[in-house]
Amino acid sequence: MGTKRHFRVWRGDESGGDIQDYDVEVNEGEVVLDIIHRLQATQTPDLACRWNCKAGKCGSCSVEINGKPRLGCMTRMSTFEEDETVTITPLRTFPVIRDLVTDVSFNYEKARETPAFAPPAGVAPGQYRMQQIDVERSQEFRKCIECFLCQNTCHVVRDHEENKEAFSGPRYFIRAAELDMHPLDARDDRKQYAQASQGLGYCNITKCCTEVCPEHIKITDNAIIPMKERVVDRRYDPLVWLGRKIFRRDELESESMAPSVSTGVTGAGDATPFSSARLAEPPPVRDDGKMDVTEVTLPVQGGPSPFGDQEFPLPLDQISYHKPESRD
Amino acid sequence: MTTTATRPGVGPSGPQRSRAAITAKTLRTDRWWLAPLITFIGLGAWVTYATVRVFMHKWYFVEEFHYLTPFYSPCLTDRCVEGSSLFGTPLPSFWLIPEASFTLPFLLLFRLTCYYYRKAYYRAFWLSPPACAVPDGHEKYSGETRFPLIFQNAHRYAFYAAMIISLINTWDAIIAFRSGDGGFGFGLGNVILVGNVVMLWAYTLSCHSCRHITGGRLKHFSKHPVRYRVWTFVSKLNVRHMQLAWITLGTLALTDFYVMALSAGWFSDLRFIG
Numbered sequence: 001m002g003t004k005r006h007f008r009v010w011r012g013d014e015s016g017g018d019i020q021d022y023d024v025e026v027n028e029g030e031v032v033l034d035i036i037h038r039l040q041a042t043q044t045p046d047l048a049c050r051w052n053c054k055a056g057k058c059g060s061c062s063v064e065i066n067g068k069p070r071l072g073c074m075t076r077m078s079t080f081e082e083d084e085t086v087t088i089t090p091l092r093t094f095p096v097i098r099d100l101v102t103d104v105s106f107n108y109e110k111a112r113e114t115p116a117f118a119p120p121a122g123v124a125p126g127q128y129r130m131q132q133i134d135v136e137r138s139q140e141f142r143k144c145i146e147c148f149l150c151q152n153t154c155h156v157v158r159d160h161e162e163n164k165e166a167f168s169g170p171r172y173f174i175r176a177a178e179l180d181m182h183p184l185d186a187r188d189d190r191k192q193y194a195q196a197s198q199g200l201g202y203c204n205i206t207k208c209c210t211e212v213c214p215e216h217i218k219i220t221d222n223a224i225i226p227m228k229e230r231v232v233d234r235r236y237d238p239l240v241w242l243g244r245k246i247f248r249r250d251e252l253e254s255e256s257m258a259p260s261v262s263t264g265v266t267g268a269g270d271a272t273p274f275s276s277a278r279l280a281e282p283p284p285v286r287d288d289g290k291m292d293v294t295e296v297t298l299p300v301q302g303g304p305s306p307f308g309d310q311e312f313p314l315p316l317d318q319i320s321y322h323k324p325e326s327r328d
Numbered sequence: 329m330t331t332t333a334t335r336p337g338v339g340p341s342g343p344q345r346s347r348a349a350i351t352a353k354t355l356r357t358d359r360w361w362l363a364p365l366i367t368f369i370g371l372g373a374w375v376t377y378a379t380v381r382v383f384m385h386k387w388y389f390v391e392e393f394h395y396l397t398p399f400y401s402p403c404l405t406d407r408c409v410e411g412s413s414l415f416g417t418p419l420p421s422f423w424l425i426p427e428a429s430f431t432l433p434f435l436l437l438f439r440l441t442c443y444y445y446r447k448a449y450y451r452a453f454w455l456s457p458p459a460c461a462v463p464d465g466h467e468k469y470s471g472e473t474r475f476p477l478i479f480q481n482a483h484r485y486a487f488y489a490a491m492i493i494s495l496i497n498t499w500d501a502i503i504a505f506r507s508g509d510g511g512f513g514f515g516l517g518n519v520i521l522v523g524n525v526v527m528l529w530a531y532t533l534s535c536h537s538c539r540h541i542t543g544g545r546l547k548h549f550s551k552h553p554v555r556y557r558v559w560t561f562v563s564k565l566n567v568r569h570m571q572l573a574w575i576t577l578g579t580l581a582l583t584d585f586y587v588m589a590l591s592a593g594w595f596s597d598l599r600f601i602g
């Protein structure tokens with residue numbers, strides 16, 4: 001049998017908001033995301049939150065729990081005292097959309113700017129061969145689930161909004177390191193890129209990204225510091241530096257790797273205006289004012305849709321996202 | 329994670345959207361201030377002790393057993409006690425000049441630019457940030473992109489110097505196996521000196537720059553099997569770099585204190601042989 005516990009949840013949108021108090025039932029074995037769902041089901045049907053897998057693998061449910069950036073689905077309620085108040089707030093570093101949902105596009109923009117994997121000339125896909133010991137360092141970074149907790153915690157952008165332009169953040173330092181250490185990546189200027197375009201020098205290796213990473217990637221020790229050392233090889237070695245001053249190679253180097261300028265979705269989809277033609281409708285509510293939680297008791301199959309009965313695919317003028325051009 | 333298509337009007341090109349209005353500076357409820365506080369007290373106390381000792385100019389050498397404290401090695405001023413200087417005495421005796429003037433600045437630089445100590449003092453002394461998800465204590469921030477912090481990148485050169493100094497310390501520990509009459513001797517002081525040197529080597533070799541130089545900079549480990557093994561070894565030590573940083577502070581202070589106590593005659597060395 002569960003107990004009632006006290007929760008504080010931030011409610012609001014970009015125009016403002018505040019932390020509100022709730023008492024919610026907690027059962028054995030539950031995680032914070034379960035409590036958010038119970039809140040939605042019992043008291044606040046309009047509470048916005050983002051989630052997908054409930055298994056710590058999709059990286060959607062990032063929130064701040066008692067001030068610490070964490071995954072809602074991987075934070076067990078048993079880690080709190082029975083009488084402890086649990087405060088749940090949205091990620092601070094990114095603009096809020098509503099309640100616990102933030103707009104993380106900053107990260108996708110930085111991702112697009114990072115030049116992609118560049119295989120060596122003359123090797124066709126399917127002919128890539130590499131040895132395990134050569135690729136194992138890069139593999140650690142492939143565990144990233146893009147929860148952006150590290151990006152959110154990093155004080156360089158969390159406390160200094162103005163640095164967002166110059167600083168890509170730990171998630172993209174591990175990307176740069178992954179490719180620079182990759183046995184088949186043919187670019188050799190990723191260190192210059194990290195230093196000149198990603199703002200590697202802003203990082204003061206205080207390791208908060210490592211502390212919050214739910215995948216336990218050693219971001220600072222295995223990616224950032226090695227990248228800083230690689231930059232030293234190229235840039236701060238006194239002999240190399242002197243040579244560059246004498247032969248004026250500075251300009252050449254900075255041109256060699258410009259950030260990618262991909263614009264993302266283009267074509268017909270690009271012209272689709274933002275549409276909120278359909279207003280959200282709440283799911284059916286029972287006589288006692290509460291919602292059904294299981295589909296067994298629902299009149300239709302599948303989970304209750306917050307949009308009510310729905311036919312798919314949606315008509316084109318009613319979707320609220322870009323539909324990329326079809327490729328065939 | 330699944331990607332969403334970019335909505336128009338959002339992002340740096342579109343209108344600025346605002347962050348959630350949360351008034352509390354931090355909502356952390358744990359004792360996040362404890363770790364920086366301990367670091368602050370620990371480093372502060374150690375630096376104070378070391379400064380006092382370095383400018384004390386006495387009680388650094390036990391002639392009988394040839395124990396020399398690492399804070400005075402190698403002893404280079406005219407003031408050096410008979411037998412304590414292995415490299416001559418090129419420096420004058422002026423109170424501001426430490427006996428080990430050629431090594432201490434490099435050791436200081438080595439520890440100051442060390443990736444672990446950087447983390448420790450940026451958090452505990454500079455409050456940038458004091459703890460994760462606790463606001464930075466400063467209005468503006470440019471990290472290590474400008475003067476003077478851009479010189480943190482010189483760590484590698486301080487590492488080379490520290491390797492040489494570790495060799496000198498090793499030699500100090502070896503020649504200390506001596507009894508009062510000049511033959512072989514072995515006492516508690518030797519255990520402390522050797523323990524300190526072993527820890528100093530472990531700390532120096534676990535350095536991130538060392539990890540990079542020995543193998544980290546390679547793209548293909550498979551082409552350099554020997555360097556790969558060295559890198560693997562250094563990486564194992566490197567995981568403990570923080571612990572080693574604190575342990576060596578402890579062993580350095582202990583070694584120095586023990587030598588000081590013997591030299592001042594507060595107690596005498598526990599001898600096993602000779």
Ligand code: SF4
Pocket residue numbers: 150153154155156169170202203204205206207208209210220224
């Ligand atoms: S170690 Fe660097 S990238 Fe990671 S949180 Fe700290 S400042 Fe940001």
Ligand code: SF4
Pocket residue numbers: 059143144145146147148149150151170171174209212213214215216217219
């Ligand atoms: S590196 Fe870790 S914290 Fe950062 S986005 Fe990836 S999984 Fe999340």
Ligand code: FES
Pocket residue numbers: 051052053054055056057058059060061062071072073074
């Ligand atoms: S819901 Fe997927 S990581 Fe939490």
Ligand code: FES
Pocket residue numbers: 438441442443444445483487531532534535536537538569
């Ligand atoms: S000594 Fe700490 S990183 Fe080099």
